[in-house]
Amino acid sequence: GILLTQALRPGGRMGPFLPLLASLLLLVPEASAYGFSNCIQTFWNPGSFLCIQRFLKDISSAVADLPANATSVNVSHNSIHRLPAASFHHLPQLQQLQLVYNQLEEIEDGAFENLGALDTLNLSNNCLANLSKGAFHGLHNLTHLFLRNNRLSTMHPHTLQPLGSLLILDLYSSHLANFADVAHSLQGLKKLWLLNLCCNSLSSLNSSSQLPPSLSRLYLCNNSLRAVDSGGPQLLSNIRNLDLSYNNISNVTSFAKAGLQNLSYLLLKGNPLNVIHLLNVSGLQPRSLDYSGLHVGNEGVNEVCKRLGKNPLKHLLLQSNNIRDLRNVSFSHCPPIQTLDLSWNKLRSLGCVGELLGKGQRRHLENLVVEHNLLNSLRYCKTHTLEVLKNISFRYNRILSVSYGAFSYAPNLRILHLNINNIAYLQKQALKGLSSLIELRLDNNLLTDLYESSFADLVSLHTLNLRNNHISVLFPRVFRNLSQLCTLDLGGNNIHQLSNRSFQGLRSLSKLYLDGNHIKKISSDIFHPVQKSLKVLDLKGNRLQYITKKQHKVPPFKNLHKLYDLKLQAQQPYGMKIIRPRFFQGLVALRYLYLSENKLLSISPDAFDDLGQLEYLSLADSSNGMQDLPPGIFKNLSRLRTLNLENVGLHSLTLEVFGNLSSLTSLFLAKNQLQTVNVSVATALGQLRYLDLRKCPLGCTCENLWFQNWLVNSRVQVVYLYNYSCDSRHQLGYVYSFDTRICFLDVGLYLFSVTSPMLLLFMLLPLVYHRAYWKLKYHFYILRSWVNDRWRRQDGEHFKYDAFVSYNSADERWVLEQLVPSLESSQGTFRLCLHHRDFELGKSIVDNIVDSIYNSRKTICVISRSYLQSEWCSLEIQLASYRLFEELKDVLVMVFLEAIPDRELSAYHRMRKVMLKKTYISWPLEPEAQRLFWTKLRKALKGTTEQEELVGKF
Incomplete structure (x- = not known):
C-alpha cells in the first residue's frame, strides 16, 4: 500500500508503472466505493435511503441515482413543488415512500407509475390542493396513504379508485368541506379499514354514497358537525370505532337514526350534549361510550353506572369532566371496573379510593389513572384494601408531599408513576408495604434527600427512576434492600461525590444512569457493590477531568468485567482533556464506548488495549489540538465495527493507526482536515461498507487517483460522494471526476x-x-x-508641409526668431510644421510626431546639447532617420546650433550613422556667414536627390 501511494505521487520513482498500477487498483475488490448525490443508504437496511433536508427542488435530483432494489425512500423536508410523470419508474421494488414537508403542489398523472410494490405513501404537510384522476395510477398494492395537512378542499371522484388494497387513509386537516365528495371518492376501496377526517371543515354527513363495508374506524373529530343522521341509517352501520369529539353536536335524537348498533367505542368529548338524554333516546349501548368530556358531573356518575349493567367493565373513562371533588361521587352502582381513568379533571384531593368503590369494584379494580389534575398531596388511607390494584399513575399533578403509608390501600401494587409533579418531601415510610412493586417513577420532581428507609420495603423493585430531581447526596444504605433492582436512573441531579457505600445492596443492578450530575472523580471502590452485575453505565455530562498523564493506581473500571456500554461524553466544562494509560483496564466485555465532545488533547497509545470486544467507539467532536491519533491506538480493536472520528482534527490516515481494524464496517471522518485518503488504509479495511468524508478539504491531486477507481464496484458507500468539490481556489470540479491525465504523464x-x-x-x-x-x-x-x-508612402503625393522642425524647448527662441522668419517670410516659400502650432489637439504625442514627419517633405533637426538629452527629440530624429533608410529618400536636414565634439556624439550611434551618410549645416555666429547658411538651408529644402544617388552614397 505504501509503494502504491509513493508511485501515485508526481515524480515518484515508479512513474513509468503508473498506468499498470492504476489498472491493478481497479481489480482490487477492497478498493471500491459508491455513493449517491443526495441520499444516504441506511447501513443496517441496504434498501433504505434517506434524502432528508437536502434543499432539493426536483425529485430527480434525489432519486435519479438510486438503485432499482431500493425498498424505502425518505425525501422529506425539501422544496419539491412538483412530481412529474414516471418520477420513480426505475424503483420497481419500492415499498415505502415519504415526501413529507416538501411544499408539493402538483402530482402529474402517472407520477407513481411502476410502483406496484409500494405499500406506504406519506404526502403529509404539503400544499396539495387538487389530485387528478391519474395521480395514484399504478399503486394497486398501496395499503397506507397519508395526506394530512394539505389543501384538498375537494376530492376528484376517481382519484382513489386505483388503490384497491388501501387499508388506512389519513386526511387529517386537509381543508375538506364536503363529506359527500369524500364518500363518493371511497367507492371501490373494498379493504379500507380506517379513515381519518379529523380537523377538516365538515358540517354534515349528508351523502348519497355509502362508506365501504370494510371501514370500521372513522375519525371525525374537530369538525363542525351538528348531527350524525344526515347520511341515513346505513352510512355508519359498519363502524365500530367512531370519534366525534370536538364538534358541535347537540341534537341527541339524530343518534337514534344513525344506525350505530355495531359501535364498540364512541368518543363524544367536546360536544354540547346531555349524555343521560343521549342514552335515553339514541339506543346506544352505554358500554360503547367514552364518557370523557361529556360533563357527567358528580351526580351523573351514579346514573351512568346504573346503565352500565352488572357485567365486569374493562374501562370506565371519565376524563375532562370537570370533576372537582370525589366525596359526593359513588361508584358503588357501577359494574366491576378493571380500569378507572379520572385524568384531565380538577381534583385537588383523592381521599380514600376504597371508600368510593363498592365491594365488587374493590375486588376488580386493577388500574387507577388520575393524571393531569390538581392533586397536591397523597395522604395515609387504609379503610379498604384493593387487593388486585396493580397500577397507579398520578403523573402531571401538583403533588408536594407523599405521607406515611400513602399506598397502603394497594399492598400488591406493581407499577407506581409519580413523575412530573412537585414532590419535595417523600416521607421515610411513604412506600411502606409495597413489597410487590417492580417499577417506581419519581422523575421530574423536587426531591433533595433519600433516606435509608425510603425504599426499605421495595424488595421486588426492578426499575427506579429518580431523574431530574435535586438529589445531591446518596447516603449509605439507601438502596440496601433493593437486591432485585436492575435499572437505577439518577441522571440530571446534583450529585457531586460518590462513595463505596452509595450503591450498597444493589446486587442485581445492570443499568446505572448518572449522567448530568456534578461528579468530579470516580474510582473502582465506588462500583464495587455492583461490579458483578453492572452492564450499562452512563456518566455523560459530568465534571470528570484529567489534566496529567499520571497513571491510576487502580483503574476506575477495573472490576466491571460485565460492563458492555459506557458513556463518558461531554464532560463539563472543558472535557476530559487527557485519557490516561490503561484507563479502561478491566473492561473486557465492553462493546460500546462513547467519548465524544470531550476536547481531548491527548490519548495514551495503550488506552484501548484491554477493549478487545469493543464494537462501537465514538470520539466525535473532540478536536482541541489533538490532531492525529497516536500510532497503535487501535491495535487491539480487531472486532470494532463502527468508529466515529467526526471533527477530531485528523490531518492524515495511516496504517499505524487504522491498520488493525479488520472488522470495521462504518467509519465517520466528517469535518476533519483530510486532503487525501490513503489507499493503503482503505485496502486494509477490507470489511468497510460505510465511509463519511463530508466537509473534508479533499484535493484533486494524484494522491486521490485511487478514489475515483472506487466507483467501479459497489462495496463501500461514501456519503454524498458526488458532492465533494476540489479544495482549491484554482481547481474546479469534483474529486470523483477531476482530470487524472497528468498523473500518467512525464511531468519533468x-x-x-x-x-x-x-x-x-x-x-x-x-x-x-x-x-x-x-x-x-x-x-x-x-x-x-x-x-x-x-x-503616407505613395510617390507623387502632395505633402502638407515642406519641413517638420524637430527642436528642443531650450532652442525654441532661435527657431521662432531666426528659423521661422527666414523660411516663412514674405521672401520665403516654405511652410513649416511646429509642435506648438500644428499638432492636432486630442491626439497622442507619438501619433502627432509620426503624422508630422510623413506629412512633410523634409525633417529639420535643430541639434544642440539640450536636443541630444531630450527623449522626445531622440524619438523624432530616430523616426526621421528610419524614413531616410527605409524609403531611400533625402528627407533629413541636420542643423547644428553649436559645435559638439565627436567624443560627445559617440554615445548617439544612430545620429553618427546618419552624419556619415549626409552632410550637415552648422549655424555660424558671424552675420556675414549666416546669409550663406540660409542659402544652403533653402537649397537643401528645395533640392531632391534621386534614389540611385542616395544608394551610391551608402
Missing part, C-alpha cells in the same frame, strides 16, 4: 519543454532591447499608423 519532460524556451526568451530580451529597441518601437508606430489609415 513537460516542465523542461515549457521552461527552456521561456528561459532563452528572458536571456534574449535584454540583448534585443539594447540592439533594436528604437527600431522595434519605430515599426510599432508605423504599424499602428497603417492600422489607423494614416500611412
Whole structure:
C-alpha cells in the first residue's frame, strides 16, 4: 500500500508503472466505493435511503441515482413543488415512500407509475390542493396513504379508485368541506379499514354514497358537525370505532337514526350534549361510550353506572369532566371496573379510593389513572384494601408531599408513576408495604434527600427512576434492600461525590444512569457493590477531568468485567482533556464506548488495549489540538465495527493507526482536515461498507487517483460522494471526476519543454532591447499608423508641409526668431510644421510626431546639447532617420546650433550613422556667414536627390 501511494505521487520513482498500477487498483475488490448525490443508504437496511433536508427542488435530483432494489425512500423536508410523470419508474421494488414537508403542489398523472410494490405513501404537510384522476395510477398494492395537512378542499371522484388494497387513509386537516365528495371518492376501496377526517371543515354527513363495508374506524373529530343522521341509517352501520369529539353536536335524537348498533367505542368529548338524554333516546349501548368530556358531573356518575349493567367493565373513562371533588361521587352502582381513568379533571384531593368503590369494584379494580389534575398531596388511607390494584399513575399533578403509608390501600401494587409533579418531601415510610412493586417513577420532581428507609420495603423493585430531581447526596444504605433492582436512573441531579457505600445492596443492578450530575472523580471502590452485575453505565455530562498523564493506581473500571456500554461524553466544562494509560483496564466485555465532545488533547497509545470486544467507539467532536491519533491506538480493536472520528482534527490516515481494524464496517471522518485518503488504509479495511468524508478539504491531486477507481464496484458507500468539490481556489470540479491525465504523464519532460524556451526568451530580451529597441518601437508606430489609415508612402503625393522642425524647448527662441522668419517670410516659400502650432489637439504625442514627419517633405533637426538629452527629440530624429533608410529618400536636414565634439556624439550611434551618410549645416555666429547658411538651408529644402544617388552614397 505504501509503494502504491509513493508511485501515485508526481515524480515518484515508479512513474513509468503508473498506468499498470492504476489498472491493478481497479481489480482490487477492497478498493471500491459508491455513493449517491443526495441520499444516504441506511447501513443496517441496504434498501433504505434517506434524502432528508437536502434543499432539493426536483425529485430527480434525489432519486435519479438510486438503485432499482431500493425498498424505502425518505425525501422529506425539501422544496419539491412538483412530481412529474414516471418520477420513480426505475424503483420497481419500492415499498415505502415519504415526501413529507416538501411544499408539493402538483402530482402529474402517472407520477407513481411502476410502483406496484409500494405499500406506504406519506404526502403529509404539503400544499396539495387538487389530485387528478391519474395521480395514484399504478399503486394497486398501496395499503397506507397519508395526506394530512394539505389543501384538498375537494376530492376528484376517481382519484382513489386505483388503490384497491388501501387499508388506512389519513386526511387529517386537509381543508375538506364536503363529506359527500369524500364518500363518493371511497367507492371501490373494498379493504379500507380506517379513515381519518379529523380537523377538516365538515358540517354534515349528508351523502348519497355509502362508506365501504370494510371501514370500521372513522375519525371525525374537530369538525363542525351538528348531527350524525344526515347520511341515513346505513352510512355508519359498519363502524365500530367512531370519534366525534370536538364538534358541535347537540341534537341527541339524530343518534337514534344513525344506525350505530355495531359501535364498540364512541368518543363524544367536546360536544354540547346531555349524555343521560343521549342514552335515553339514541339506543346506544352505554358500554360503547367514552364518557370523557361529556360533563357527567358528580351526580351523573351514579346514573351512568346504573346503565352500565352488572357485567365486569374493562374501562370506565371519565376524563375532562370537570370533576372537582370525589366525596359526593359513588361508584358503588357501577359494574366491576378493571380500569378507572379520572385524568384531565380538577381534583385537588383523592381521599380514600376504597371508600368510593363498592365491594365488587374493590375486588376488580386493577388500574387507577388520575393524571393531569390538581392533586397536591397523597395522604395515609387504609379503610379498604384493593387487593388486585396493580397500577397507579398520578403523573402531571401538583403533588408536594407523599405521607406515611400513602399506598397502603394497594399492598400488591406493581407499577407506581409519580413523575412530573412537585414532590419535595417523600416521607421515610411513604412506600411502606409495597413489597410487590417492580417499577417506581419519581422523575421530574423536587426531591433533595433519600433516606435509608425510603425504599426499605421495595424488595421486588426492578426499575427506579429518580431523574431530574435535586438529589445531591446518596447516603449509605439507601438502596440496601433493593437486591432485585436492575435499572437505577439518577441522571440530571446534583450529585457531586460518590462513595463505596452509595450503591450498597444493589446486587442485581445492570443499568446505572448518572449522567448530568456534578461528579468530579470516580474510582473502582465506588462500583464495587455492583461490579458483578453492572452492564450499562452512563456518566455523560459530568465534571470528570484529567489534566496529567499520571497513571491510576487502580483503574476506575477495573472490576466491571460485565460492563458492555459506557458513556463518558461531554464532560463539563472543558472535557476530559487527557485519557490516561490503561484507563479502561478491566473492561473486557465492553462493546460500546462513547467519548465524544470531550476536547481531548491527548490519548495514551495503550488506552484501548484491554477493549478487545469493543464494537462501537465514538470520539466525535473532540478536536482541541489533538490532531492525529497516536500510532497503535487501535491495535487491539480487531472486532470494532463502527468508529466515529467526526471533527477530531485528523490531518492524515495511516496504517499505524487504522491498520488493525479488520472488522470495521462504518467509519465517520466528517469535518476533519483530510486532503487525501490513503489507499493503503482503505485496502486494509477490507470489511468497510460505510465511509463519511463530508466537509473534508479533499484535493484533486494524484494522491486521490485511487478514489475515483472506487466507483467501479459497489462495496463501500461514501456519503454524498458526488458532492465533494476540489479544495482549491484554482481547481474546479469534483474529486470523483477531476482530470487524472497528468498523473500518467512525464511531468519533468513537460516542465523542461515549457521552461527552456521561456528561459532563452528572458536571456534574449535584454540583448534585443539594447540592439533594436528604437527600431522595434519605430515599426510599432508605423504599424499602428497603417492600422489607423494614416500611412503616407505613395510617390507623387502632395505633402502638407515642406519641413517638420524637430527642436528642443531650450532652442525654441532661435527657431521662432531666426528659423521661422527666414523660411516663412514674405521672401520665403516654405511652410513649416511646429509642435506648438500644428499638432492636432486630442491626439497622442507619438501619433502627432509620426503624422508630422510623413506629412512633410523634409525633417529639420535643430541639434544642440539640450536636443541630444531630450527623449522626445531622440524619438523624432530616430523616426526621421528610419524614413531616410527605409524609403531611400533625402528627407533629413541636420542643423547644428553649436559645435559638439565627436567624443560627445559617440554615445548617439544612430545620429553618427546618419552624419556619415549626409552632410550637415552648422549655424555660424558671424552675420556675414549666416546669409550663406540660409542659402544652403533653402537649397537643401528645395533640392531632391534621386534614389540611385542616395544608394551610391551608402
